[in-house]
Amino acid sequence: xxxxxxxxxxxxxxxxxxxxxxxxxxxxxxxxxxxxxxxxxxxxxxxxxxxxxxxxxxxxxxxxxxxxxxxxxxxxxxxxxxxxxxxxxxxxxxxxxxxxxxxxxxxxxxxxxxxxxxxxxxxxxxxxxxxxxxxxxxxxxxxxxxxxxxxxxxxxxxxxxxxxxxxxxxxxxxxxxxxxxxxxxxxxxxxxxxxxxxxxxxxxxxxxxxxxxxxxxxxxxxxxxxxxxxxxxxxxxxxxxxxxxxxxxxxxxxxxxxxxxxxxxxxxxxxxxxxxxxxxxxxxxxxxxxxxxxxxxxxxxxxxxxxxxxxxxxxxxxxxxxxxxxxxxxxxxxxxxxxxxxxxxxxxxxxxxx
Numbered sequence: 001x002x003x004x005x006x007x008x009x010x011x012x013x014x015x016x017x018x019x020x021x022x023x024x025x026x027x028x029x030x031x032x033x034x035x036x037x038x039x040x041x042x043x044x045x046x047x048x049x050x051x052x053x054x055x056x057x058x059x060x061x062x063x064x065x066x067x068x069x070x071x072x073x074x075x076x077x078x079x080x081x082x083x084x085x086x087x088x089x090x091x092x093x094x095x096x097x098x099x100x101x102x103x104x105x106x107x108x109x110x111x112x113x114x115x116x117x118x119x120x121x122x123x124x125x126x127x128x129x130x131x132x133x134x135x136x137x138x139x140x141x142x143x144x145x146x147x148x149x150x151x152x153x154x155x156x157x158x159x160x161x162x163x164x165x166x167x168x169x170x171x172x173x174x175x176x177x178x179x180x181x182x183x184x185x186x187x188x189x190x191x192x193x194x195x196x197x198x199x200x201x202x203x204x205x206x207x208x209x210x211x212x213x214x215x216x217x218x219x220x221x222x223x224x225x226x227x228x229x230x231x232x233x234x235x236x237x238x239x240x241x242x243x244x245x246x247x248x249x250x251x252x253x254x255x256x257x258x259x260x261x262x263x264x265x266x267x268x269x270x271x272x273x274x275x276x277x278x279x280x281x282x283x284x285x286x287x288x289x290x291x292x293x294x295x296x297x298x299x300x301x302x303x304x305x306x307x308x309x310x311x312x313x314x315x316x317x318x319x320x321x322x323x324x325x326x327x328x329x330x331x332x333x334x335x336x337x338x339x340x341x342x343x344x345x346x347x348x349x350x351x352x353x354x
Contacts, residue, residue, distance in 0.1 A: 003051070003054035003055050003057075003058040004058040006051075006055065007055050007058055007059065008080065008081070010022055010024075010030050010041070010044070011080045011083075011084075011086065011101070012080075012083070013032065013041065014032050014101070014103055015080070015083050015084055015103065017032060017034060017039075018034065019032035019033055019034050019039075019103060020033050020034070020036075020102065020103055021033040021100060021101065021102050021103065022086070022100075022101040022103070023038070023098075023099070023100050023101075024047055024052060024055060024098065024099045024101075025047065025052070025093075025098040025099075026047050026048065026049050026051075026052050026096040026097070026098065027046065027047070028040070028046065028047060029041050029042055029043075029044045029045065029046055029047070030044050030047065035275070035279060035280055035281070036275060036281070049095075049096040049097070052096055052097040052098065052099070053096075053097050055099070056068075056090045056097050056099055059076075059078050059088060059090075060074075060076070060090075064076055067184070068090055072091065072092040073089065073090065073091040073092065074089070074090050074091075075087070075088065075089050075165060075166055076088050076166045077104075077166040077167050077168060077182075078101070082106070083106065084103055084104060084105055084106050085103075085104040085106070085168065085169075085170065086101040086102060086103055086104065087101070087102040087104060087166060087168055088100070088101050088102075088166075102138075104142075104168050104169055106170075108146050108147060108150040108169055108171065109143070109147060110147055110150075110151070111147050111148070111151065113147075114140075114143065114144065114147055114283060115282050115283060116144060116147065116269075116283055116285065117269075117285050117287055117317075117319055119267075119287055119289070119317040119319075120144075120147070120148055120269065121151070122317070123148065123266060123267055123269075124148045124151045124152050124155070125155075126228055126266055127228060128223065128226050128227055128228050129223055129228060129229070129264055129265065129266035130219070130220065130223035130229050130231065130261075130264045130265050130266055131148075131228070131229070131230050131231075131266050131267050131268075131269070132210075132230075132231050132232070132233060132241055132265075132267075132268045132269070133145050133230065133231075133232050133268075133269045133271070134232065134233045134234070134235045134236070134237075134238075134240075134241050134268060134269070134270045134271070135234070135235075135236070135270060135271045135272055136234060136236065136272065137234065138273075139271055139272045139273050139283075140271060140273050140281075140283050141232045141271065142168050142169065142208075142232070143169075144269065144271060144283065145206060145230055145232060146168070146169040146171075148230065149162070149169075149171065149178070149204075149206055149230065150169075150171055152176055152204060153171050153172070153174045153175060153176040153178060154174050154175060155175065156175060156176060156203075157175050157176065158175075158176045158177075158203040158204055159176070159177045159179075159200075159201055159202050159203050159204070160176050160177065160178045160179070160202065160203065160204040160205075160206065161178075161179050161180075161181065161193075161197050161200055161202045161204070161205050161206070162178065162179070162180045162181065162205075162206040162208065163181050163183065163187065163190055163193040163194060163197070163205070163206070163207055163208060164180065164181070164182055164183070164206075164208035165182065165183035165184070165190070165208055165209065166182050166183075166185075167180050167182045168208075176204075179200070181193050183208075189214075190207065190208075190209070190210075190211070190212075190214075190215040190218075191212075191214035191215055191218055194207065194215065194218035194219065194222060195218060197222065198222070198225065202227055203227065203228065204227060204228045204229070204230070205219075205222050205227050205228075205229045205230070206229075206230045206231075207219050207229065207230065207231040207232070208232065209231075209232055209233075210231045210232065210233050210245075212248075213248045213249065216245055216248055217249075219231050220245075220257070220260050220261060220264055223264040223265075224260060224263070224264045233245070235270065236270065236272075236344070237270050237286060237307070237321065237344060238268040238270055238286055238288035238306060238307075238310065239303050239304065239306045239307055240270075241268050241270065242261065242268075242298060242303050242306070243303055245257065245261060246258055246261070258298050258299055258301060259299055261298055262290070262294075262295040262296070262298040262299045263295070265290040265294075265295075265298070266289070266290055267287065267288055267289045267290060268286075268287070268288040268290075269285050269286075269287055270285065270286040270287075270288075270321065271283045271284065271285045271286075272284055272342055274325075274328070274334050274338050274339070274342050275334070275335075275338055276333055276334060277332060277333060277334060277335055282328065282333055282334065284321065284324045284325055284328060284334075284342070285319060285321075285324060286310065286319060286320060286321040286324065287310075287317065287318055287319040288306065288310055288318060289313070289316055289317055289318050291313070291316060293309055293313075294306060294309055297309065307320070311323070321343070321344060322343060322344070322345060322348045322349055322352060323352070325339040325342070325343055325349055326339070326349060326352045326353055329349075329353060330353075336349075336353070
């Protein structure tokens with residue numbers, strides 16, 4: 001088998017079928033994921049250990065192969081002949097190689113095309129501060145972030161630096177200068193790249209993942225020192241996001257971090273993708289805007305009161321997750337059952353609909 005040719009055939013199928021993912025695992029035919037469902041490519045051969053190794057190594061540079069052999073897993077991005085990029089994770093399982101390839105469309109969709117809240121336009125126009133996009137894995141955080149960065153690209157003459165692992169979306173040349181740095185390719189770590197970014201004349205910094213104390217600390221510092229900073233976290237709500245950030249730090253530093261966060265935070269978009277009745281997925285977002293009331297609650301460590309502020313501040317542009325779900329049920333965009341399944345408080349969804 002000519003492995004690179006076979007890989008390109010599978011990627012062509014994934015693009016043509018508008019699949020979100022391609023999974024390759026020994027003992028199975030390749031699978032693609034369409035609107036959340038795994039679909040086996042039953043006309044393709046069963047993958048052997050030799051096949052999976054050949055396919056994986058056909059995508060890798062020598063440096064990436066060396067890293068994979070040493071660490072037994074690796075993340076990188078792969079450009080498929082200009083038809084789209086794939087975020088690739090290759091990993092070892094039971095002594096053989098498996099891989100998951102997430103499709104990243106070449107066209108970046110706008111905030112409207114993604115059915116995201118209009119308040120996100122206001123976030124992109126702010127001169128400085130911290131904006132967080134949060135949610136579980138595969139809930140569209142990178143896509144939402146790309147929509148906001150690309151809006152800035154088309155509307156502002158700004159210098160944008162992104163730090164990603166790996167680089168996912170790439171941006172067309174327009175009004176902004178966008179320098180994209182990939183961890184392990186262009187920089188040693190998120191922390192190193194953020195520290196260096198202060199000397200690189202940025203207006204806007206995008207942090208692909210705030211995964212450790214150093215990265216979180218440097219991200220908050222960047223927002224405090226006059227930059228507009230976007231970052232992502234794997235959390236399910238605005239309140240949980242603030243807890244996660246604060247809890248990363250030692251107890252003796254937490255009061256100081258709450259103070260820094262209360263003065264630098266602009267907003268949190270916490271999202272999840274829910275199946276649409278007519279097919280596909282729609283993002284459902286909780287939106288926190290850090291006004292004076294929210295800032296005071298963060299400083300005073302009364303984070304448990306934040307959901308109540310979100311619920312009563314719709315006029316300011318805040319959106320509670322429950323209310324967003326109820327609105328979509330009423331518009332017949334999502335089913336009541338899916339709203340209940342994805343809600344933090346299913347009983348509250350039912351009560352609102354009454």
